[in-house]
Amino acid sequence: MRRRNWFLFSALCFGFAFLYGPILSLIVYSFNESRLVTVWSGFSTRWYGELFRDPQIIDAALLSLRIAAVNATFAVALGTLAGLAVARFGRFRGRTLFTGMIAAPLVMPEVITGLSLLLLFVTLEAAVGWPSGRGVTTITIAHITFSMAYVAVIVQSRLSTMDASVEEAALDLGARPWKVFLVITLPIIAPALVAGWLLAFTLSLDDLVIASFVSGPGASTLPMVVFSKVRLGVSPDVNALATIIVGVVTLAVIVSGWLMIRSERRRERDVQAALADRS
Amino acid sequence: MSGAASEEPSGSGRRRAFWLSGRGLVSSIPYLWLLLFFLLPFAIVLKISLAEPIIAQPPFTPLFGPDGSLQATIDNFLFLLEDSLYIVAYLNSLKIAGISTLLCLLIGYPMAYGIARSPRAIRNILLLLVILPFWTSFLLRVYAWMGILRNNGLINNLLMWLGVIDQPIQMMNSDFAIYIGITYSYLPFMILPLYAALERLSPDLVEAAEDLGCRPWKAFLTITLPLSVPGIIAGSLLVFIPAVGEFVIPSLLGGPDSLMIGRVLWDEFFGNRDWPVASAVAIALLLVLVIPIMLFQRMNLRREGA
Amino acid sequence: MTKWRKPDEVPFLRLEGVVKRFGDFAAVDGVSLDIYRKELFCLLGGSGCGKTTLLRMLAGFEQPTAGRIYLDGADITEAPPYERPINMMFQSYALFPHMSVESNVAFGLKQDGVARVEIRRRVAEALELVQLGPLAKRRPHQLSGGQRQRVALARCLVKRPKLLLLDEPLAALDKKLREHTQFELMNIQEEVGITFIVVTHDQEEAMSLSTRIAVMDRGQIAQVGTPTEIYEYPKSRFTANFIGSINFFDGKVARSEEGELTVTVPDLGRDLHVRSTRQLAIGSDVSVAVRPEKIVISRDPLDLPNSVRGKVRDLGYLGSVSVYRVELENGALIKVSAANTRHSAEREVDWDDEVYLGWRATSAVVLTE
Ligand SMILES: Nc1ncnc2c1ncn2[C@@H]1O[C@H](COP(=O)(O)OP(=O)(O)OP(=O)(O)O)[C@@H](O)[C@H]1O
Numbered sequence: 001m002r003r004r005n006w007f008l009f010s011a012l013c014f015g016f017a018f019l020y021g022p023i024l025s026l027i028v029y030s031f032n033e034s035r036l037v038t039v040w041s042g043f044s045t046r047w048y049g050e051l052f053r054d055p056q057i058i059d060a061a062l063l064s065l066r067i068a069a070v071n072a073t074f075a076v077a078l079g080t081l082a083g084l085a086v087a088r089f090g091r092f093r094g095r096t097l098f099t100g101m102i103a104a105p106l107v108m109p110e111v112i113t114g115l116s117l118l119l120l121f122v123t124l125e126a127a128v129g130w131p132s133g134r135g136v137t138t139i140t141i142a143h144i145t146f147s148m149a150y151v152a153v154i155v156q157s158r159l160s161t162m163d164a165s166v167e168e169a170a171l172d173l174g175a176r177p178w179k180v181f182l183v184i185t186l187p188i189i190a191p192a193l194v195a196g197w198l199l200a201f202t203l204s205l206d207d208l209v210i211a212s213f214v215s216g217p218g219a220s221t222l223p224m225v226v227f228s229k230v231r232l233g234v235s236p237d238v239n240a241l242a243t244i245i246v247g248v249v250t251l252a253v254i255v256s257g258w259l260m261i262r263s264e265r266r267r268e269r270d271v272q273a274a275l276a277d278r279s
Numbered sequence: 280m281s282g283a284a285s286e287e288p289s290g291s292g293r294r295r296a297f298w299l300s301g302r303g304l305v306s307s308i309p310y311l312w313l314l315l316f317f318l319l320p321f322a323i324v325l326k327i328s329l330a331e332p333i334i335a336q337p338p339f340t341p342l343f344g345p346d347g348s349l350q351a352t353i354d355n356f357l358f359l360l361e362d363s364l365y366i367v368a369y370l371n372s373l374k375i376a377g378i379s380t381l382l383c384l385l386i387g388y389p390m391a392y393g394i395a396r397s398p399r400a401i402r403n404i405l406l407l408l409v410i411l412p413f414w415t416s417f418l419l420r421v422y423a424w425m426g427i428l429r430n431n432g433l434i435n436n437l438l439m440w441l442g443v444i445d446q447p448i449q450m451m452n453s454d455f456a457i458y459i460g461i462t463y464s465y466l467p468f469m470i471l472p473l474y475a476a477l478e479r480l481s482p483d484l485v486e487a488a489e490d491l492g493c494r495p496w497k498a499f500l501t502i503t504l505p506l507s508v509p510g511i512i513a514g515s516l517l518v519f520i521p522a523v524g525e526f527v528i529p530s531l532l533g534g535p536d537s538l539m540i541g542r543v544l545w546d547e548f549f550g551n552r553d554w555p556v557a558s559a560v561a562i563a564l565l566l567v568l569v570i571p572i573m574l575f576q577r578m579n580l581r582r583e584g585a
Numbered sequence: 586m587t588k589w590r591k592p593d594e595v596p597f598l599r600l601e602g603v604v605k606r607f608g609d610f611a612a613v614d615g616v617s618l619d620i621y622r623k624e625l626f627c628l629l630g631g632s633g634c635g636k637t638t639l640l641r642m643l644a645g646f647e648q649p650t651a652g653r654i655y656l657d658g659a660d661i662t663e664a665p666p667y668e669r670p671i672n673m674m675f676q677s678y679a680l681f682p683h684m685s686v687e688s689n690v691a692f693g694l695k696q697d698g699v700a701r702v703e704i705r706r707r708v709a710e711a712l713e714l715v716q717l718g719p720l721a722k723r724r725p726h727q728l729s730g731g732q733r734q735r736v737a738l739a740r741c742l743v744k745r746p747k748l749l750l751l752d753e754p755l756a757a758l759d760k761k762l763r764e765h766t767q768f769e770l771m772n773i774q775e776e777v778g779i780t781f782i783v784v785t786h787d788q789e790e791a792m793s794l795s796t797r798i799a800v801m802d803r804g805q806i807a808q809v810g811t812p813t814e815i816y817e818y819p820k821s822r823f824t825a826n827f828i829g830s831i832n833f834f835d836g837k838v839a840r841s842e843e844g845e846l847t848v849t850v851p852d853l854g855r856d857l858h859v860r861s862t863r864q865l866a867i868g869s870d871v872s873v874a875v876r877p878e879k880i881v882i883s884r885d886p887l888d889l890p891n892s893v894r895g896k897v898r899d900l901g902y903l904g905s906v907s908v909y910r911v912e913l914e915n916g917a918l919i920k921v922s923a924a925n926t927r928h929s930a931e932r933e934v935d936w937d938d939e940v941y942l943g944w945r946a947t948s949a950v951v952l953t954e
């Protein structure tokens with residue numbers, strides 16, 4: 001038993017080193033003076049300055065954030081409805097196709113999704129004149145389509161672990177179905193919706209391939225700009241950008257983790273208090 | 280008694296019309312969205328793969344000619360078969376995705392098992408550490424490896440400084456770099472389903488087997504491994520399917536001769552502007568992946584039923 | 586069978602041939618029942634016999650495959666749950682986790698559009714009734730199991746439904762708390778005067794709580810009656826066996842006169858006499874059923890209409906009573922229980938003693954099946 005523990009322990013160490021080593025190297029070299037990313041020549045924050053003075057990157061970042069926020073909001077709305085339908089409506093006509101269309105985007109190679117959506121947009125434009133041209137709208141639609149699948153999976157798994165008799169109790173007490181959904185179901189699954197929103201936001205912020213296909217002139221998202229930069233070789237201001245992103249994500253995770261632990265602690269105290277009351 | 284419900288014809292036991300009066304509406308909004316933006320596009324890709332390229336906007340012939348006759352051609356698919364580049368690219372993609380999936384499994388399984396067997400208090404933190412990289416940019420994580428694997432990158436510099444080598448080893452622009460890139464990027468997708476399967480598995484089972492005289496490794500092979508097969512399949516599919524069509528990793532880390540089909544499709548589309556051939560490449564790729572995708576969907580349905 | 590209370594009273598809840606099928610499987614298979622106002626009616630039966638399914642059809646969560654349900658004269662078979670004047674207390678309590686005790690209880694009244702002042706008054710009243718006034722501001726996870734259960738009860742009662750359904754309301758409680766709550770439940774029922782239907786698979790609970798009991802078996806009603814009727818006059822081997830334990834003697838009717846049957850049991854050596862008003866053909870197959878505590882056990886011959894000889898094979902000391910297994914001359918094992926009126930050291934009957942068993946003609950029932 002002890003031997004295996006030792007083996008698992010080293011596997012974990014190696015695995016995490018593998019996961020975090022490259023990220024660490026990005027961060028370290030973002031503070032490198034030299035343009036040659038991997039030759040250390042002294043500490044400097046000059047690449048951060050250059051990053052913020054690059055209008056192309058700033059514009060692209062703002063555009064990406066905007067698309068990501070709109071995408072996440074729509075994806076949560078549509079994904080919640082989809083998750084609700086799969087988890088709560090039993091068997092309905094076309095359910096198999098529906099679950100298939102929710103599962104497939106999770107694994108579909110991006111080049112296929114991107115190409116097929118572009119061809120759809122071109123065809124639609126020729127047929128009905130919408131969407132006219134390609135840009136922010138088409139990117140957003142494309143992102144909603146695949147991120148809603150992720151949200152649907154999260155919502156569905158949350159709903160299937162939620163005690164359905166709580167909803168039945170509300171119906172029994174006289175609430176109409178739509179009211180049950182708004183007053184009972186939504187508040188209970190709210191954490192899952194927040195997680196879904198954040199995931200959809202990140203997915204959109206991260207997407208290069210699909211956006212490249214469906215974007216048009218003038219709409220360059222952050223990954224598209226970064227890609228065209230790094231394709232030519234390493235460039236230190238990209239390291240600076242990566243460091244900022246890692247920093248923001250880590251901060252968000254630490255804060256949310258702290259909030260979670262705190263509410264867990266409070267909950268535990270409450271339960272203790274309730275049990276003590278009984279006597 | 281109730282207006283709406285009693286108007287319905289009675290007799291069908293399964294009908295629960297009252298349960299959500301807006302049920303149809305609720306499911307039809309996402310349903311229509313997915314039909315329009317997920318399923319319909321495939322039909323269009325199929326249609327265009329049967330067209331001929333022309334220099335026009337859009338750059339392909341319509342499916343029906345001006346006289347209403349069908350103008351479908353399978354020339355594009357024949358072209359894929361004729362030019363060995365495509366066949367090689369498909370096979371190479373499958374090979375690279377397969378080997379990377381195996382690497383993910385080799386690294387991911389012990390990690391997932393280690394996390395599942397670690398004390399409850401730190402389990403969630405370890406899990407979070409696995410997911411965390413996934414929330415940072417995929418593109419930038421691939422980019423990180425460019426800095427590490429280059430001729431004057433981190434590894435070569437380190438090895439030369441240590442005096443192990445005096446010539447940099449060529450690691451960038453090779454299949455090796457692609458394996459590393461895919462394994463690195465997709466590792467969390469392997470670990471999470473594996474962890475889910477292993478965490479459900481009670482340690483009592485292994486202890487019971489050892490109690491009955493099984494050696495630890497035998498207990499692992501006869502108890503733990505078979506019971507985690509669903510996790511292995513789910514994780515492998517989550518890695519393998521998208522990896523076959525991967526574009527970013529081969530184009531940043533791979534060399535000119537490491538052909539992957541995602542990159543071929545991209546070049547066909549953006550470089551040659553040959554939409555019909557790009558569509559044919561996509562359809563062929565989809566055909567290659569249809570069995571694993573259906574397997575993935577079956578696994579989802581089964582898990583839902585359990 | 587005697588009707589419960591007044592013979593001319595109209596049933597309050599009526600089920601007519603209610604069937605619920607899941608695929609090919611009939612979970613509830615043709616249940617017809619009449620339940621009267623202010624009854625505390627128990628549904629009793631083994632696991633999976635369809636109790637919950639029946640209750641869910643009454644609440645409106647499941648639609649019957651066939652049959653009708655009438656409440657107070659109105660057909661409610663197809664009414665949605667939120668339009669039925671029926672409330673259900675769930676086995677899991679199903680409290681809304683994100684609302685305080687107070688809001689949980691007020692929820693139903695809000696749905697009915699009751700005025701705010703009125704809501705406040707009635708919620709306070711209901712919480713008073715279940716003695717939870719001081720905990721009104723708490724969340725469900727801050728309550729103990731018993732407190733949660735009382736919130737669930739208050740949440741139903743506050744709506745003053747015509748009918749209250751309780752699915753194994755006491756299942757989650759320990760024995761002490763359970764007995765205490767049983768009485769509380771009966772008191773509350775008397776106080777508010779609502780008709781209760783309680784599901785349980787605990788026969789003692791059913792006997793002590795209810796005005797009437799329906800025993801269910803594989804989706805069907807095996808017998809309906811008051812606790813005494815069910816216990817003293819079971820109609821089938823199933824009910825007889827389900828409630829308490831019982832001994833059976835299989836035989837044939839030899840004589841039938843003046844409300845008394847004589848039954849010949851093979852190899853027993855003597856006929857059994859049973860008081861019964863039933864008219865049965867001579868020679869028909871019957872079982873005579875006798876409860877263990879109705880049998881007198883003695884080392885001396887007994888002067889009773891039914892008396893058989895046997896040997897004590899097994900003896901169980903349960904504190905207040907002792908249970909004997911006696912092997913008869915025909916090889917049958919008979920269970921007898923007797924109150925321990927003496928100290929165990931002075932016990933009269935012991936292992937391997939030759940004993941006489943006897944009982945009155947009124948102590949046994951005759952079952953045809
Ligand atoms: N939704 C359903 N689909 C299929 N079968 C069902 C469904 N609900 C119940 N059943 C079946 O119907 C039968 C009766 O179930 P029910 O829940 O009514 O039993 P019960 O008497 O309440 O049992 P318990 O005492 O264990 O709660 C069971 O065999 C169960 O498997």
Ligand SMILES: [Mg+2]
Binds near residue numbers: 636637638
């Ligand atoms: Mg039940």
